[in-house]
Amino acid sequence: MGRFHRHPDGTVHQHDHDDRDRGRRSRDVGDHSGYETGVERVAVLERILGENDRTADANRRDLAAHGVRTINLMSSPGAGKTALLRRTIPALSPEIAVGVLEGDIATSLDADALADVGAAVSLVNTSAGFGGECHLDATMVRSGLGRLPLEALDLLIIENVGNLVCPAEFDVGQDARAMVYAVTEGEEKPLKYPVMFRTADAVVVNKIDLLPHLDVDLSAFHANLRAVNPSAVVFELSARTGEGIDPWLAWLRDLTRR
Amino acid sequence: MHELALCAAIAATVGDHAGGAAVRAVNVEIGHLRQVVPETLQFCWTLHNEGTPLQGCELVVDHVPAAIRCRGCGDRTVLEEPLLVCGSCDGTDVELTSGEELSVTSIDVDRRAR
Numbered sequence: 001m002g003r004f005h006r007h008p009d010g011t012v013h014q015h016d017h018d019d020r021d022r023g024r025r026s027r028d029v030g031d032h033s034g035y036e037t038g039v040e041r042v043a044v045l046e047r048i049l050g051e052n053d054r055t056a057d058a059n060r061r062d063l064a065a066h067g068v069r070t071i072n073l074m075s076s077p078g079a080g081k082t083a084l085l086r087r088t089i090p091a092l093s094p095e096i097a098v099g100v101l102e103g104d105i106a107t108s109l110d111a112d113a114l115a116d117v118g119a120a121v122s123l124v125n126t127s128a129g130f131g132g133e134c135h136l137d138a139t140m141v142r143s144g145l146g147r148l149p150l151e152a153l154d155l156l157i158i159e160n161v162g163n164l165v166c167p168a169e170f171d172v173g174q175d176a177r178a179m180v181y182a183v184t185e186g187e188e189k190p191l192k193y194p195v196m197f198r199t200a201d202a203v204v205v206n207k208i209d210l211l212p213h214l215d216v217d218l219s220a221f222h223a224n225l226r227a228v229n230p231s232a233v234v235f236e237l238s239a240r241t242g243e244g245i246d247p248w249l250a251w252l253r254d255l256t257r258r
Numbered sequence: 259m260h261e262l263a264l265c266a267a268i269a270a271t272v273g274d275h276a277g278g279a280a281v282r283a284v285n286v287e288i289g290h291l292r293q294v295v296p297e298t299l300q301f302c303w304t305l306h307n308e309g310t311p312l313q314g315c316e317l318v319v320d321h322v323p324a325a326i327r328c329r330g331c332g333d334r335t336v337l338e339e340p341l342l343v344c345g346s347c348d349g350t351d352v353e354l355t356s357g358e359e360l361s362v363t364s365i366d367v368d369r370r371a372r
Contacts, residue, residue: 039367040366040369041285041364041367042367043363043364044362044364044365045363046271046361046362048286048360048361049267049360051270052267133263134260135260165260169260169292169293170260191339191340191341194340195340198340227342227343228340228342230350
């Protein structure tokens, strides 16, 4: 770990500082730049994602004004987000009206899979512009909200792009972050993707029906999860068979009524 | 993977503060717990700025270590791994004191060059 400086000519320096206390760290002002005169340093002090965060707050306010609670559902590709929603939405209906904002790099396959379970679905493909964005940001979610009947909804589930890295960095205006982890992914995942696991309020451990066929050590997974996130609520279930689904449904009902 | 999106956000922030002056360097602070690869960020910065007024502008990344303070013993630990455990007493009741920074701290502008 150190401080990286890269110059336009490609030279890179990296050096460590003995004193890593933030308050006393010296700043490289002036002489670092190599410009003789006429260059002036202007303080900015703005969060890089400040604009995203302001849009996320606007989403949160609009959703709250319509009485809608919102979950940002994240996972790696294929962990079972859509399968979990297909199991969850009919079980909550009709007492809780669920909407889904479906984020995918391309195709409407997931949105189509949810259309027949009684949810209002808004699809946001992230492939517009510079390749396919690997995450939903607050502005993409805002565009998708306009296509949902918010006044008729109690709960909005934002199914993020399947990815354990980038979605964790972007606030989209949710009330809670939930993630799906499949037991087929290996017990070390919380250590490899600590930001995703650390920021989750709830972790769904999915595909437990496959445990008899796997060598995975679930107690090691739980220990790794606790090391990066001591407070997340954890649900072990199978979206395929429905085993263990009730505590997850209870958590959603509780969140919706809060 | 989201470095290009970050570069677009950095460039927008810089534009808001440059007042039309030529920007020679942008100084950003990025915490160790942010999932940003410095080399990728530099590559995306160059790519994003091609053909724009920021072409050739340097991106200076101040990489901030992740650190925690233990509520039990009060000690401070710089994290080498993302495990929220006190290095002195193994306590887990800790607060993160740095490592989540993601900010544009300042810009170096040349008001003579337009």
